[in-house]
Structures are given as structure tokens and as C-alpha cells.
Amino acid sequence: MTTTPDRTTLGRRDVLRMLAAAAAVPALASTGTAAVAAAAPRAGSRAGHTFVSRPDLSPPQVEISTPASGVEPGYLLLTPAGANQLDPEAAAPRADFQPGALIMDDLGQPVWFNRPAEGVIADMQVQRYRGKPVLTWWEGAIHVPPGFGEGQFAVVDESYERIATVRPANGLRGDMHEFVLTPRDTALVIVYAEVRADTTPVGGAANAKVLEGVVQEIDIATGDLLFEWRSLEHVAVEESFYPVPADPEEWFDYIHLNSVCEDGDALLVSARCTHAVYRIDRATGEVTWRLNGRRSDFEMGPDAPFAWQHDCRRRGDGTLTLFDNAAAAPGRGRSRALSLRVDETARSAEVVRSHESPEGLLAPNQGNTQLLGDGHFFVGWGGEPYFTEFDGQGGVLFHGKFVDSITSYRAFRSAWVGRPRDAPAAAGRSGAGVTSVYASWNGATEVASWRVLTGPDEQHLTPVLDAPRAGFETRIDVPGTAAFVGVRALDADGGVLGTSPVVAVG
Incomplete structure (x- = not known):
């Protein structure tokens, strides 16, 4: 600082x-549809953001x-x-x-x-x-x-x-x-x-x-x-x-x-x-x-x-x-x-x-x-x-x-264009009939949307949904229950910028 x-x-x-x-x-403004949202902080709870996909980061x-x-x-x-x-x-x-x-x-x-x-x-x-x-x-x-x-x-x-x-x-x-x-x-x-x-x-x-x-x-x-x-x-x-x-x-x-x-x-x-x-x-x-x-x-x-x-x-x-x-x-x-x-x-x-x-x-x-x-x-x-x-x-x-x-x-x-060399981050949480997938990529300025991949194990993931980026961390609710998830970052033309590691749903 x-x-x-x-x-x-x-x-x-x-x-x-x-x-x-x-x-x-x-509470900060969020964008997107009912299935896509920027992960919003808990109002009145703390001065810093909290992120599911990046729990190590808490910017003010x-x-x-x-x-x-x-x-x-x-x-x-x-x-x-x-x-x-x-x-x-x-x-x-x-x-x-x-x-x-x-x-x-x-x-x-x-x-x-x-x-x-x-x-x-x-x-x-x-x-x-x-x-x-x-x-x-x-x-x-x-x-x-x-x-x-x-x-x-x-x-x-x-x-x-x-x-x-x-x-x-x-x-x-x-x-x-x-x-x-x-x-x-x-x-x-x-x-x-x-x-x-x-x-x-x-x-x-x-x-x-x-x-x-x-x-x-x-x-x-x-x-x-x-x-x-x-x-x-x-x-x-x-x-x-x-x-x-x-x-x-x-x-x-x-x-x-x-x-x-x-x-x-x-x-x-x-x-x-x-x-x-x-x-x-x-x-x-x-x-x-x-x-x-x-x-x-x-x-x-x-x-x-x-x-x-x-x-x-x-x-x-x-x-x-x-x-x-x-x-x-x-x-x-x-x-x-x-x-x-x-x-x-x-x-x-x-x-x-x-x-x-x-x-x-x-x-x-x-x-x-x-x-x-x-x-x-x-x-x-x-x-x-x-x-x-x-x-x-x-x-x-x-x-x-x-x-x-x-x-x-x-x-x-x-103006700034950031192209980080590390991979996007993903996390999954199971809910009532849905799997909430959290996607972020610290510093990537060219991400327009996220492609969600789900599957029964780490070797068998398939794309199920594309959703617009909404804030630093985007929450995407996918119908059904998945054991493993991952995300791909897409640019405005749909090109793949990066792919996250596969993670188990918690």
C-alpha cells in the first residue's frame, strides 16, 4: 500500500x-441474470471483499x-x-x-x-x-x-x-x-x-x-x-x-x-x-x-x-x-x-x-x-x-x-491491459438442486465471459454453460449436482484466454 x-x-x-x-x-452493484452474479460482500460486516475462488485476497x-x-x-x-x-x-x-x-x-x-x-x-x-x-x-x-x-x-x-x-x-x-x-x-x-x-x-x-x-x-x-x-x-x-x-x-x-x-x-x-x-x-x-x-x-x-x-x-x-x-x-x-x-x-x-x-x-x-x-x-x-x-x-x-x-x-x-500468466481460479459449492460455480482471474482485463465445465470426476468434464463476466468474481448457478467443476475464460470473440484447474465441489 x-x-x-x-x-x-x-x-x-x-x-x-x-x-x-x-x-x-x-453492497456493491452486481450485473448479470438470475443465474449469474457478482459475488457481493456482506453489507456492514467488514472493510474488505471476500471471494470464494480466491480466499487469499481481501482488497478493501x-x-x-x-x-x-x-x-x-x-x-x-x-x-x-x-x-x-x-x-x-x-x-x-x-x-x-x-x-x-x-x-x-x-x-x-x-x-x-x-x-x-x-x-x-x-x-x-x-x-x-x-x-x-x-x-x-x-x-x-x-x-x-x-x-x-x-x-x-x-x-x-x-x-x-x-x-x-x-x-x-x-x-x-x-x-x-x-x-x-x-x-x-x-x-x-x-x-x-x-x-x-x-x-x-x-x-x-x-x-x-x-x-x-x-x-x-x-x-x-x-x-x-x-x-x-x-x-x-x-x-x-x-x-x-x-x-x-x-x-x-x-x-x-x-x-x-x-x-x-x-x-x-x-x-x-x-x-x-x-x-x-x-x-x-x-x-x-x-x-x-x-x-x-x-x-x-x-x-x-x-x-x-x-x-x-x-x-x-x-x-x-x-x-x-x-x-x-x-x-x-x-x-x-x-x-x-x-x-x-x-x-x-x-x-x-x-x-x-x-x-x-x-x-x-x-x-x-x-x-x-x-x-x-x-x-x-x-x-x-x-x-x-x-x-x-x-x-x-x-x-x-x-x-x-x-x-x-x-x-x-x-x-x-x-488505461491498462493485463494478461496474467497464471490460470483462472474456480470453486464449486453444492446447493438445493444447483451447483454454484465461482470464477475469477486476478488481473485479466480481457475476460468477457466464462464457460463452465462440470463432470463426475477430474477426467470427464464437459462444457455446460457460458455466462457473462460479472465483477471480480462471477457466481454462476448451474442446474443439477456436479462432483467436479472448472472454468474457461473467454474473450469478446469467444476465444479461450485461459483454463482453471479442475476442483472438487464443496
């Missing part, structure tokens, strides 16, 4: 209390309050985790849902779910590597407070097979806030490095544990370090809005880098704790300008200032987008997806678009603003369990949330 409450604006207990506010669990449920209408095609990519999966003081992990990487459709049905081997997953998105679409994410452990990660980065192909693992250079461990693939098949990553105050001045804090922000560019194939930028060489601690801790054993998270993107021959870096975006000259490492913060080089227009922000990106039309958390002073009181026109000649910044959530949410941490191809914004509300798609005028086209104390560091909408 992914995210971590930052302590920049709220204490750990405040964040965890916010995350613990649970919502009612709805969601509630869709504004059904998708006019949205850009694609799936939702989320990395859910709950408060006690992020809290090192939690007595035990939650048992009612699993953290992980989740691809979901507009009805709230899982399409693919991947549990981490250990720790959590963050920032799953679709990118391109060697000319092909891939899924990427961060995996590791998160320190709460103040909210940074130590781990590595994964690249997987359409079959969900790992084709690359990226680690920072010089013995450092990767932070979950950023993993950007470039057209050169390199990766831009962020690292948090501890520097003691006895070697770095920090405004009078003796021997403080300063967290320095580090940006590296890594060659994915070789692991070679191509570029490195260290914040303490270019950004003074006096720019920070984060107070120096009284306890020298607490981390002084003075800058809190949380995004990096290419901007021509430069880089744009977002720093949450200085409320600023920095443009960095890649040749020299020098900061060529600061947007917002204590030392802004730009005059910020009406409602243009932001605070505790995430996810700054340069767009094709020259505008900058970011997620303005706005949490605590000097924030504006409600978080928003923000687009700014930045005039580097006149040194001015003006608001182009600003969209708040229907609830007027104030996200204390995390969050992102994704610009889709049709001008829509897809927004993950970070420390609040919501996600929204806006049209170009700010109208809400889709809005949903996790049903429990669950958040996702970022949220994306992306």
Missing part, C-alpha cells in the same frame, strides 16, 4: 484519529456516491492502507482487509489486487518502459512520524511479472513519494537522508536529526547514478515552516520533498515543508527560481498561494498543476486540485483552475492531481479516503471513497 500521515501539520494521534472515522459499508471495499458519467475510459489505480498498517505502535495488522496495490473499475469492483510480501505499497501508476506500458510502485516500510519511506521501486509488465527493481545509489533507500520513469529509461527517485546537526547548521538545534531531501536519477538497466541533488546544499533550513523539534532524537523534517518532474533541461521539485516548488538546473544543481514559500521569486496572484502541497507537474500548455493540501496555517482551510499559470518573465503566478471536493475536504497529508487527456482532473484526496474526477469546468463526473479508515497516497485513472 502506500501512504503515511505526515506530522508536518498534525500530530500522529491527530492523523490516526482522522483515519479511524469509518463509513457505512454498502469502496462506496461510489457519484456514479461515473462522461469519464475518461480507464481503471482506477489505488494503494490502500489503514491507519494501523502505517502506525509502528499498532498491536497487530488489521484482519478485515489487506493493504496492497489495487486496480479497480468504475463500479468499485477489483480488477487486480496485489499484496506486498512485507511492509506496504505506494504510488502505483501506469508508465512506459522500453516503449511499453508498465505498472510501477514503491514498496517498503514507512516511518510515522514524520512520514517517509525506506524501500525500493518495482516495474512489472502486462503479465504482472517483475522486469526491474530500482534502488537508489550510494547505499540509500528509496522514499515512497516519487518514482518517475523518463523517455531515456531512467528513473527519478526521492530519498530521505539523515544528517546530524553537528555537521550541518540547523538554526541552533544541537545535534538534531535533520532529514535532507535527495533527488537521484538512476539508469534502470544498470543501476548507475546519473544525477544527484541534495537539498541542504541549496535550500536553507530557515525556509522551513516545520518547527525544529525540542527532542534531538526526533527527525527535523525541514523540507519533505514529495514530487519531482522534468521541465526541459531542468527539474521541478515540490517541497511540502517549505511550501515551495523549486526549479533546479540539472547541470549545476542550482535553484533557478522558487515558487511560493518564504523566498518566492514570483508574485502570487489572488488565491494562488498554496501550503503543505504535493505532486507538482509541468503540463504541455506550460501550466503547473499540484495538490494543495492547505492543511493548517497559512493554508486556506480546504484542500484542492490546483492549476497555475506561471509567467517566468513577469515573475507572476495566477490561478487557472481550482477544484475542491464535494465535501470541502481538508487533507492533512498525501494527495495528487492527475491531468487526463481530455482536460479532466482525477484527484486523490490523500489523507482523506476519497477520489474524484472533474470535467474541465469543475463538474463532478465521478466520486467515491473507501468505506473504512483507509487511504491511498495517490490515485490515478489509466
Whole structure:
């Protein structure tokens, strides 16, 4: 999964209390006929789905309050985790849902779910590597407070097979806030490095544990370090809005880098704790300008200032987008997806678009603003369990949330075609005059229907029924009693994509 409450604006207990506010669990929509249904969760019983054919998977449920209408095609990519999966003081992990990487459709049905081997997953998105679409994410452990990660980065192909693992250079461990693939098949990553105050001045804090922000560019194939930028060489601690801790054993998270993107021959870096975006000259490492913060080089227009922000990106039309958390002073009181026109000649910044959530949410941490191809914004509300798609005028086209104390560091909408190498899963349950067959295939996006096979033993199965796919797991009721069952996944043309093992009916 992914995210971590930052302590920049709220204490750990405040964040965890916010995350613990649970919502009612709805029954998700199902499709199909009387003989075919999506296996629905038990309303009000738990935060996670349960599946007969995949009892090992329990991704979290969601509630869709504004059904998708006019949205850009694609799936939702989320990395859910709950408060006690992020809290090192939690007595035990939650048992009612699993953290992980989740691809979901507009009805709230899982399409693919991947549990981490250990720790959590963050920032799953679709990118391109060697000319092909891939899924990427961060995996590791998160320190709460103040909210940074130590781990590595994964690249997987359409079959969900790992084709690359990226680690920072010089013995450092990767932070979950950023993993950007470039057209050169390199990766831009962020690292948090501890520097003691006895070697770095920090405004009078003796021997403080300063967290320095580090940006590296890594060659994915070789692991070679191509570029490195260290914040303490270019950004003074006096720019920070984060107070120096009284306890020298607490981390002084003075800058809190949380995004990096290419901007021509430069880089744009977002720093949450200085409320600023920095443009960095890649040749020299020098900061060529600061947007917002204590030392802004730009005059910020009406409602243009932001605070505790995430996810700054340069767009094709020259505008900058970011997620303005706005949490605590000097924030504006409600978080928003923000687009700014930045005039580097006149040194001015003006608001182009600003969209708040229907609830007027104030996200204390995390969050992102994704610009889709049709001008829509897809927004993950970070420390609040919501996600929204806006049209170009700010109208809400889709809005949903996790049903429990669950958040996702970022949220994306992306096209994706998944072709897993493993087999579909099947299970059978006998009933009054029928055999209920349950079929699923984790991550397969091209399944249109299921063909059910039944028989008296494992060697003698025959096809008895084709039924449309209905959700992650489809229940198909077949008249009569069968001893063994199996399923075949069919594409839209009726071609066989995969065949399950034969299983005994329980």
C-alpha cells in the first residue's frame, strides 16, 4: 500500500484519529441474470471483499456516491492502507482487509489486487518502459512520524511479472513519494537522508536529526547514478515552516520533498515543508527560481498561494498543476486540485483552475492531481479516503471513497491491459438442486465471459454453460449436482484466454 500521515501539520494521534472515522459499508452493484452474479460482500460486516475462488485476497471495499458519467475510459489505480498498517505502535495488522496495490473499475469492483510480501505499497501508476506500458510502485516500510519511506521501486509488465527493481545509489533507500520513469529509461527517485546537526547548521538545534531531501536519477538497466541533488546544499533550513523539534532524537523534517518532474533541461521539485516548488538546473544543481514559500521569486496572484502541497507537474500548455493540501496555517482551510499559470518573465503566478471536493475536504497529508487527456482532473484526496474526477469546468463526473479508515497516497485513472500468466481460479459449492460455480482471474482485463465445465470426476468434464463476466468474481448457478467443476475464460470473440484447474465441489 502506500501512504503515511505526515506530522508536518498534525500530530500522529491527530492523523490516526482522522483515519479511524469509518463509513457505512454498502453492497456493491452486481450485473448479470438470475443465474449469474457478482459475488457481493456482506453489507456492514467488514472493510474488505471476500471471494470464494480466491480466499487469499481481501482488497478493501469502496462506496461510489457519484456514479461515473462522461469519464475518461480507464481503471482506477489505488494503494490502500489503514491507519494501523502505517502506525509502528499498532498491536497487530488489521484482519478485515489487506493493504496492497489495487486496480479497480468504475463500479468499485477489483480488477487486480496485489499484496506486498512485507511492509506496504505506494504510488502505483501506469508508465512506459522500453516503449511499453508498465505498472510501477514503491514498496517498503514507512516511518510515522514524520512520514517517509525506506524501500525500493518495482516495474512489472502486462503479465504482472517483475522486469526491474530500482534502488537508489550510494547505499540509500528509496522514499515512497516519487518514482518517475523518463523517455531515456531512467528513473527519478526521492530519498530521505539523515544528517546530524553537528555537521550541518540547523538554526541552533544541537545535534538534531535533520532529514535532507535527495533527488537521484538512476539508469534502470544498470543501476548507475546519473544525477544527484541534495537539498541542504541549496535550500536553507530557515525556509522551513516545520518547527525544529525540542527532542534531538526526533527527525527535523525541514523540507519533505514529495514530487519531482522534468521541465526541459531542468527539474521541478515540490517541497511540502517549505511550501515551495523549486526549479533546479540539472547541470549545476542550482535553484533557478522558487515558487511560493518564504523566498518566492514570483508574485502570487489572488488565491494562488498554496501550503503543505504535493505532486507538482509541468503540463504541455506550460501550466503547473499540484495538490494543495492547505492543511493548517497559512493554508486556506480546504484542500484542492490546483492549476497555475506561471509567467517566468513577469515573475507572476495566477490561478487557472481550482477544484475542491464535494465535501470541502481538508487533507492533512498525501494527495495528487492527475491531468487526463481530455482536460479532466482525477484527484486523490490523500489523507482523506476519497477520489474524484472533474470535467474541465469543475463538474463532478465521478466520486467515491473507501468505506473504512483507509487511504491511498495517490490515485490515478489509466488505461491498462493485463494478461496474467497464471490460470483462472474456480470453486464449486453444492446447493438445493444447483451447483454454484465461482470464477475469477486476478488481473485479466480481457475476460468477457466464462464457460463452465462440470463432470463426475477430474477426467470427464464437459462444457455446460457460458455466462457473462460479472465483477471480480462471477457466481454462476448451474442446474443439477456436479462432483467436479472448472472454468474457461473467454474473450469478446469467444476465444479461450485461459483454463482453471479442475476442483472438487464443496
